[in-house]
Amino acid sequence: xxxxxxxxxxxxxxxxxxxxxxxxxxxxxxxxxxxxxxxxxxxxxxxxxxxxxxxxxxxxxxxxxxxxxxxxxxxxxxxxxxxxxxxxxxxxxxxxxxxxxxxxxxxxxxxxxxxxxxxxxxxxxxxxxxxxxxxxxxxxxxxxxxxxxxxxxxxxxxxxxxxxxxxxxxxxxxxxxxxxxxxxxxxxxxxxxxxxxxxxxxxxxxxxxxxxxxxxxxxxxxxxxxxxxxxxxxxxxxxxxxxxxxxxxxxxxxxxxxxxxxxxxxxxxxxxxxxxxxxxxxxxxxxxxxxxxxxxxxxxxxxxxxxxxxxxxxxxxxxxxxxxxxxxxxxxxxxxxxxxxxxxxxxxxxxxxxxxxxxxxxxxxxxxxxxxxxxxxxxxxxxxxxxxxxxxxxxxxxxxxxxxxxxxxxxxxxxxxxxxxxxxxxxxxxxxxxxxxxxxxxxxxxxxxxxxxxxxxxx
Amino acid sequence: xxxxxxxxxxxxxxxxxxxxxxxxxxxxxxxxxxxxxxxxxxxxxxxxxxxxxxxxxxxxxxxxxxxxxxxxxxxxxxxxxxxxxxxxxxxxxxxxxxxxxxxxxxxxxxxxxxxxxxxxxxxxxxxxxxxxxxxxxxxxxxxxxxxxxxxxxxxxxxxxxxxxxxxxxxxxxxxxxxxxxxxxxxxxxxxxxxxxxxxxxxxxxxxxxxxxxxxxxxxxxxxxxxxxxxxxxxxxxxxxxxxxxxxxxxxxxxxxxxxxxxxxxxxxxxxxxxxxxxxxxxxxxxxxxxxxxxxxxxxxxxxxxxxxxxxxxxxxxxxxxxxxxxxxxxxxxxxxxxxxxxxxxxxxxxxxxxxxxxxxxxxxxxxxxxxxxxxxxxxxxxxxxxxxxxxxxxxxxxxxxxxxxxxxxxxxxxxxxxxxxxxxxxxxxxxxxxxxxxxxxxxxxxxxxxxxxxxxxxx
Numbered sequence: 001x002x003x004x005x006x007x008x009x010x011x012x013x014x015x016x017x018x019x020x021x022x023x024x025x026x027x028x029x030x031x032x033x034x035x036x037x038x039x040x041x042x043x044x045x046x047x048x049x050x051x052x053x054x055x056x057x058x059x060x061x062x063x064x065x066x067x068x069x070x071x072x073x074x075x076x077x078x079x080x081x082x083x084x085x086x087x088x089x090x091x092x093x094x095x096x097x098x099x100x101x102x103x104x105x106x107x108x109x110x111x112x113x114x115x116x117x118x119x120x121x122x123x124x125x126x127x128x129x130x131x132x133x134x135x136x137x138x139x140x141x142x143x144x145x146x147x148x149x150x151x152x153x154x155x156x157x158x159x160x161x162x163x164x165x166x167x168x169x170x171x172x173x174x175x176x177x178x179x180x181x182x183x184x185x186x187x188x189x190x191x192x193x194x195x196x197x198x199x200x201x202x203x204x205x206x207x208x209x210x211x212x213x214x215x216x217x218x219x220x221x222x223x224x225x226x227x228x229x230x231x232x233x234x235x236x237x238x239x240x241x242x243x244x245x246x247x248x249x250x251x252x253x254x255x256x257x258x259x260x261x262x263x264x265x266x267x268x269x270x271x272x273x274x275x276x277x278x279x280x281x282x283x284x285x286x287x288x289x290x291x292x293x294x295x296x297x298x299x300x301x302x303x304x305x306x307x308x309x310x311x312x313x314x315x316x317x318x319x320x321x322x323x324x325x326x327x328x329x330x331x332x333x334x335x336x337x338x339x340x341x342x343x344x345x346x347x348x349x350x351x352x353x354x355x356x357x358x359x360x361x362x363x364x365x366x367x368x369x370x371x372x373x374x375x376x377x378x379x380x381x382x383x384x385x386x387x388x389x390x391x392x393x394x395x396x397x398x399x400x401x402x403x404x405x406x407x408x409x410x411x412x413x414x415x416x417x418x419x420x421x422x423x424x425x426x427x428x429x430x431x432x433x434x435x436x437x438x439x440x441x442x443x444x445x446x447x448x449x450x451x452x453x454x455x456x457x458x459x
Numbered sequence: 460x461x462x463x464x465x466x467x468x469x470x471x472x473x474x475x476x477x478x479x480x481x482x483x484x485x486x487x488x489x490x491x492x493x494x495x496x497x498x499x500x501x502x503x504x505x506x507x508x509x510x511x512x513x514x515x516x517x518x519x520x521x522x523x524x525x526x527x528x529x530x531x532x533x534x535x536x537x538x539x540x541x542x543x544x545x546x547x548x549x550x551x552x553x554x555x556x557x558x559x560x561x562x563x564x565x566x567x568x569x570x571x572x573x574x575x576x577x578x579x580x581x582x583x584x585x586x587x588x589x590x591x592x593x594x595x596x597x598x599x600x601x602x603x604x605x606x607x608x609x610x611x612x613x614x615x616x617x618x619x620x621x622x623x624x625x626x627x628x629x630x631x632x633x634x635x636x637x638x639x640x641x642x643x644x645x646x647x648x649x650x651x652x653x654x655x656x657x658x659x660x661x662x663x664x665x666x667x668x669x670x671x672x673x674x675x676x677x678x679x680x681x682x683x684x685x686x687x688x689x690x691x692x693x694x695x696x697x698x699x700x701x702x703x704x705x706x707x708x709x710x711x712x713x714x715x716x717x718x719x720x721x722x723x724x725x726x727x728x729x730x731x732x733x734x735x736x737x738x739x740x741x742x743x744x745x746x747x748x749x750x751x752x753x754x755x756x757x758x759x760x761x762x763x764x765x766x767x768x769x770x771x772x773x774x775x776x777x778x779x780x781x782x783x784x785x786x787x788x789x790x791x792x793x794x795x796x797x798x799x800x801x802x803x804x805x806x807x808x809x810x811x812x813x814x815x816x817x818x819x820x821x822x823x824x825x826x827x828x829x830x831x832x833x834x835x836x837x838x839x840x841x842x843x844x845x846x847x848x849x850x851x852x853x854x855x856x857x858x859x860x861x862x863x864x865x866x867x868x869x870x871x872x873x874x875x876x877x878x879x880x881x882x883x884x885x886x887x888x889x890x891x892x893x894x895x896x897x898x899x900x901x902x903x904x905x906x907x908x909x910x911x912x913x914x915x916x917x918x
Contacts, residue, residue: 200678204776213740219659219861222761222791223703224735224752226745229764229786230699237696240689242813244682276683281672286685286816293683302681305688305770306779312766312787317663317824319789319861320765327688328771330778332681354701357745365776402678402778 007141008450012133016443020111022052023129023442026091027109027118031125033069033092034159042069042155045091049128049153050074056136058151064171066163069155073174076135077148082457084148084177086414088406089128089184090157093120094431101433115436122428122437127183128153130423130442134449146457150177154406157184160366161405168413179379179417179456180410183445186424188269188396191438193387195380196420198298198399199407201333201370203342204306207235207350208326210359215311215320226357228325229310235353235360236327239303239346244287246303246331248349251342256335256372258299265375265397266294298399302332328365332401339367368403371411371418379419379456386451387421390444421452466600467909471592475902479570481511482588482901485550486568486577490584492528492551493618501528501614504550508587508612509533515595517610523630525622528614532633535594536607541916543607543636545873547865548587548643549616552579553890560892574895581887585896586642586904587612589882593908605916609636613865616643620864627872638838638876638915639869642904645883647728647855650897652846654839655879656724657757657858658866660792660829662801663765666694666809667785669818674770674779685816687784688769694812694819695786698762698805703746705762705790707808710801715794715831717758724834724856725753757858761791787824791860798826827862830870830877838878838915845910846880849903880911 012019031045032038046063049072053061058074069092077084096106096119104110109118116126131151138145152175154164168175188194211228212221241247258266271294277285287296306329311322331342347362373380375397387395400420410418423445424430425438471478490504491497505522508531512520517533528551536543555565555578563569568577575585590610597604611634613623627634647653670687671680700706717725730753736744746755765788770781790801806821832839834856846854859879869877882904883889884897 200681202678202778204778211741216739217861218761218763218765218789219661219791220756220859221739222659222763222789222860223746223755223759224744225739225741226703227763229767230695230762233692233695233764233767234699234701236689236692240693242693244685280675280680280684282670282684282816283818284816285683287682296682297679300682302677303689304677304681304686304780305692306677306777307770307772307781308688308692308767308784309769309772310767311764313768313785317787317789318765319661319663321763322766325767326772328776330677330681330776332678357741357743359742400679401681402676 002454004142005451005454008137009447011137011141012446019133020116023116023126024109026125026129027120028107030107031092031120032095033156035095042092046070046072046155049091052132053151056132057139058135064167066156066167068163071155071167072153073151075150076145079145079148079457082147083179084150085456086150086152086175086177086180087131088152088154088180088182088410089131090124090154091128092155092158093123093125094158098433103434111439114439116439116442117434117436119435121435122186122424123430123435124157124184126437126442127422127424127445130445131183131449133446134453137446137450138453146454150175157406161409164406165409165413168409172413175414177416179419180414182404182407182418182420183422184404185400185420185422186428187426187441188398189426191425191441193391193393193395194398195383195387195395196400196422197375197380197397198372199370199403200298200401201337201339201408202366202368202403203331203333203339203346204328204366205343205346206326206328206363206365207232208324208361210324211357212321212323215323218319218321221321225321226355227321228358229322231355231358232310232325232327234355235350236305238353239349243289246301248345250345251301254336254338254341255301258295262375263295266299266399267292269294269396269398297401299334301334301337304330306330333370335370335372337370339369343367368405369408369412371407373417373419377417379417382455383419383421383452386448386455389451390448423448461913463601464910464913467596468906470596470600471905478592479575482575482585483568485584485588486579487566489566490551490579491554492615494554501551505529505531505614508550511591512610515591516598517594523626525615525626527622530614530626531612532610534609535604538604538607538916541606542638543609544915545609545611545634545636545639546590547611547613547639547641547869548590549583549613550587551614551617552584553582553617557892562893570898573898575898575901576893576895578894580894580896581645581883582889582894583616583643585901586881586883589901589904590642590908592905593912596905596909597912605913609634616865620868623865624868624872627868631872634873636875638878639873641863641866641877641879642881643863644859644879644881645887646885646900647857648885650884650900652850652852652854653857654842654846654854655859655881656834656839656856657831658829658862659757659860660796660798660867661825661827661862662790662792662798662805663787663825664802664805665785665787665822665824666691667783667820669783670816671780671782674782677778677780680780684780685814686780687817688781690814690817691769691784691786693814694809695764697812698808702748705760707804709804710760713795713797713800714760717754721834722754725758725858726751728753728855728857756860758793760793760796763789765789792829794829794831796829798828802826827864828867828871830866832876832878836876838876841914842878842880842911845907845914848910849907882907
């Protein structure tokens with residue numbers, strides 16, 4: 001351990017109580033971005049963060065307009081010869097309903113049993129806050145940071161980042177850097193430290209099947225009219241086989257195979273199939289035969305019906321042929337699947353199903369690019385070393401099955417390597433009542449980031 | 460024409476205006492059986508009908524309790540040596556919403572352009588009323604009826620006849636007869652006179668597919684968990700092939716083939732495929748290949764999804780694996796398919812689909828037996844002759860694709876032949892705003908029934 005890090009650690013040790021008080025102050029601001037009643041609070045949150053940044057000594061602090069909620073930007077660029085890191089986190093939070101399931105009000109944070117409870121504690125204000133203190137500790141003890149940093153804190157992540165990519169494109173001169181560090185992920189099951197090296201992309205489409213101009217009596221018309229719901233299930237069933245393989249022609253063509261090292265990394269992850277199935281309440285797991293679940297979760301594509309609806313959904317019976325039927329379908333994608341190409345393939349397969357007597361329309365709802373960074377990338381390996389130093393065990397490299405819009409946007413706009421370095425415990429109840437962050441993860445997070453800056457600066 | 464029929468006709472001619480006034484009086488009573496606000500009105504309707512029956516000279520008039528709305532019963536049993544006819548109609552009506560689409564209030568009947576407008580004009584109070592006047596005309600002119608009649612007027616047909624079969628079973632001693640005449644159907648397209656000689660039965664089931672204990676994130680869990688909606692569409696798609704044939708093993712086994720005469724009767728019905736498709740707003744008709752639509756509509760079984768639902772149905776996207784998925788499926792049945800046997804076959808086929816990782820449950824919602832009377836049956840042929848005499852053209856024998864609970868109940872409890880003799884025009888807007896009955900159909904209906912009684916009495 002360097003003398004500087006020892007001083008940073010001592011500072012952090014001294015300031016633990018003040019830090020926790022300040023975090024609670026941030027958690028008290030109800031920055032629910034998707035609810036218009038809270039738009040003023042979201043702005044207050046942005047201003048609060050900007051004020052802390054100024055206090056610390058960060059520069060070019062800016063509450064930057066996006067058309068929606070602002071991005072809070074700041075930088076510190078005096079580490080000549082060292083790399084520049086773009087740091088991403090977000091300060092907006094999920095809504096809190098159902099409110100009656102919270103043990104204590106979501107915006108009255110409390111510390112209990114080694115955790116800090118409150119909406120945003122884990123996702124993502126607690127993780128944003130630890131970045132502020134990693135910088136503060138360096139600047140307070142050494143008067144400098146070991147790397148150049150540019151902070152980009154978003155206010156619309158929970159809304160799907162509708163304005164973020166446009167903001168990036170409009171601010172590329174402020175984003176010049178060598179590496180992106182995203183802090184919006186967490187540890188592996190059992191609260192084991194992890195570096196996330198992949199995210200799946202997404203392609204979301206809707207199918208609309210239109211039949212008769214109104215619902216028809218299934219007695220008087222049954223047998224002479226195509227039923228849009230029957231046509232729709234025929235289409236949907238044709239897209240996947242009984243074992244979970246997607247049967248859209250060309251769907252798997254562009255997948256970049258895992259290297260043996262990547263495969264081993266995933267295969268080594270502990271995974272208790274029976275316990276996992278039990279926890280989510282299913283009789284058994286399911287998926288592509290011959291592929292282990294650790295790989296299926298993050299490194300293989302999927303096709304899932306997210307919603308389907310047609311006709312009568314009430315109690316009892318209503319004997320109709322529905323006028324129309326609809327479904328929403330999502331495909332999670334892995335490198336190098338291109339979302340728009342997958343959409344075109346899916347659309348072609350859907351329209352190729354022979355369902356006479358109805359009109360079928362397909363529309364694209366959403367796309368997100370998959371993301372991956374090599375486990376061999378020095379920035380990932382360095383992050384892992386810092387995690388191990390602080391948390392005491394060798395971290396896993398994991399691929400998360402979901403998508404983070406900001407990651408895809410950074411990748412598309414900046415094209416720089418990204419490391420997903422997050423610290424939340426898997427039982428953090430993000431998006432749910434009684435969200436919490438384990439205090440040891442929070443404090444370890446501050447120290448890991450402080451070390452990471454030094455390690456990157458000295459390489 | 461007999462002298463007696465000439466006298467009946469003259470009486471009917473003389474009393475046309477009074478009859479129409481009286482019908483409007485009946486139509487003013489809002490006998491909406493399914494709405495609790497109108498329960499008093501339904502009872503008033505029953506009492507009104509019972510009062511008319513007493514005036515006419517019918518006997519054993521009884522507003523008979525069923526546990527729900529009453530059955531109005533009356534008889535006249537003095538035609539010694541002649542057959543006894545059980546006559547069925549119903550006096551309850553459909554709700555009237557959407558009210559704003561009615562040109563005039565639904566319970567303020569009016570005569571316009573040769574039609575009488577108002578809720579229940581066609582379905583079924585107008586048709587019930589013509590039976591009262593056929594009896595009245597005979598009793599007023601000849602002092603007798605040519606046959607014995609037992610009137611059974613139901614008050615819960617639009618609610619699915621929940622208490623009717625029990626009432627029949629409890630009143631078999633009042634229902635002793637040779638023939639059942641049901642007046643709750645109508646003419647063929649183009650307002651061409653018709654005798655209905657078949658109704659399809661029905662088997663309605665629900666499928667419930669249960670997966671994880673709550674909706675899961677389709678990113679984090681996609682690829683390791685069976686999706687209940689994907690499993691459901693797989694099950695549903697397996698029940699029917701792409702051309703509309705049902706693929707449940709044994710489904711078609713018990714079908715009684717049409718006789719050549721029955722086939723010819725249906726094949727001779729005029730049917731304009733393009734015009735029909737255009738009217739209901741579909742690009743083309745659809746159904747079992749090699750079977751003409753006239754046969755498919757009433758004489759072949761079907762399998763239709765009446766409702767399906769799972770997951771997210773709103774605007775935009777929600778990337779979930781739904782916790783559960785559901786569908787309601789109806790099969791219309793033809794003789795000699797037994798609804799419970801078809802349910803067992805369907806259930807077996809559904810549970811045989813291999814969808815690991817979810818629980819599938821099947822439940823029976825409703826059954827109704829199919830009904831058919833031979834076109835060669837003398838009672839049907841006689842009805843056809845009477846229709847032709849009054850309306851001037853040879854009637855069609857048709858099979859209606861829907862089901863009428865009372866018909867199935869009569870068939871199950873009494874086991875007597877039944878003739879479905881109804882007079883409504885196909886554009887009557889039954890169950891919809893601006894319901895109407897063509898006056899010529901109403902007046903022709905009175906005269907047809909009057910002749911039918913004489914013809915049955917003299918055979």
